[in-house]
Amino acid sequence: MTSNTPYNPDPHAHPGLAAIALLEAGKAVLAFLAAAGLEISGPAPLRNIINALIHRVGGDPENGAFSSLLGMITPDTVHLGAAVLVAYGLLRALEAWGLWRARAWASWLGCISAALYLPLDIYAIIKHPGWASWLLLAVNVLVVWVLARDIGKRRKH
Known part of the structure; x- marks a missing residue:
C-alpha cells in the first residue's frame, strides 16, 4: 500500500x-x-x-x-x-x-542502537530518579520514534 x-x-x-x-x-x-x-x-x-x-x-x-x-x-x-x-x-x-x-541503513542503525539504551534508561530512573534520568529517557524515546517513523515511511514507498 x-x-x-x-x-x-x-x-x-x-x-x-x-x-x-x-x-x-x-x-x-x-x-x-x-x-x-x-x-x-x-x-x-x-x-x-x-x-x-x-x-x-x-x-x-x-x-x-x-x-x-x-x-x-x-x-x-x-x-x-x-x-x-x-x-x-x-x-x-x-x-x-x-x-x-x-540513508535508510543509518535510520535502522540509529533506531536499534537508541532502543538498546531504553532498558538502561528505565533502570536509571528507578535507581536515580531525577530530571537528568527522565531527560535521557525522553531523548532516546524521541530518537527511536523519529527513526522508526522514517523507516516506516520508507517501507510504504
Missing part, C-alpha cells in the same frame, strides 16, 4: 534526521576527545578518579575487589579503553553521516 505523498530522499526534507545526525556527531566528538584524553593522561589520573569514587561509596581501595580494580588500570588497559572509545566514535560518526544524507 502506498501513500499519495512520495518519500522525499532529499536529506534536507527531514529535519528530525538532521537533528539526530548532529546529536550523533556530538557523541562521536566526545568519544574521540575522551580517547585522546585517556591516551594523553595515562592510567594515573584514571586511578585517582576511581580511587575517589571508591572512597565516596565507602569502600576500601586497599583491599578486596576495589584493589583488584585499581590494579587492572594499566597502560595497556588505558590503550584498550581508548581504542573502544575510538571505535564507538567511528560508529557514531558513520551513523551521523548516514542520517545527514538520509
Whole structure:
C-alpha cells in the first residue's frame, strides 16, 4: 500500500534526521576527545578518579575487589579503553553521516542502537530518579520514534 505523498530522499526534507545526525556527531566528538584524553593522561589520573569514587561509596581501595580494580588500570588497559572509545566514535560518526544524507541503513542503525539504551534508561530512573534520568529517557524515546517513523515511511514507498 502506498501513500499519495512520495518519500522525499532529499536529506534536507527531514529535519528530525538532521537533528539526530548532529546529536550523533556530538557523541562521536566526545568519544574521540575522551580517547585522546585517556591516551594523553595515562592510567594515573584514571586511578585517582576511581580511587575517589571508591572512597565516596565507602569502600576500601586497599583491599578486596576495589584493589583488584585499581590494579587492572594499566597502560595497556588505558590503550584498550581508548581504542573502544575510538571505535564507538567511528560508529557514531558513520551513523551521523548516514542520517545527514538520509540513508535508510543509518535510520535502522540509529533506531536499534537508541532502543538498546531504553532498558538502561528505565533502570536509571528507578535507581536515580531525577530530571537528568527522565531527560535521557525522553531523548532516546524521541530518537527511536523519529527513526522508526522514517523507516516506516520508507517501507510504504
